[in-house]
Amino acid sequence: KTGMSLELKYLNETRTFKIAVNGDATGDGKVEFSDMIAINMHLLNRRTLQDEYFVAADVTKDGKVEFNDFLKINIYMLSRISEL
Secondary structure (H helix, E strand, C coil), X not given: CCCCEEEEEECCEEEEEECCCCCCCCCCCXXXXXXXXXXXXXXXXXXXXXXXXXXXXXXXXXXXXCXXXXXXXXXXXXXXXXXX
C-alpha cells in the first residue's frame, strides 16, 4: 500500500524506497471513495497530498493532482475501466 517502504541491501549499501500504489491516495491499500475524498480535499486546499501520496493520486501521470485524477478514479470505481 502507499506509504510502505522497500529496503534494498547490496554489499555495504542500503537504499530505502517509498511505495506509491496508483490510486491509493490514503495509504490503506485500496482504491475507493476515500481516495477520491483525499484528492478533493487536496483540490480544495484543505489537505495537501505530499510525497508518495501525491504520486499515488496522480493517476493521469502528468505531475499534477487535478480533477482529471479524481474523475479517472471515479470511472475506475464504476468499472468503466479495468486499471488505473
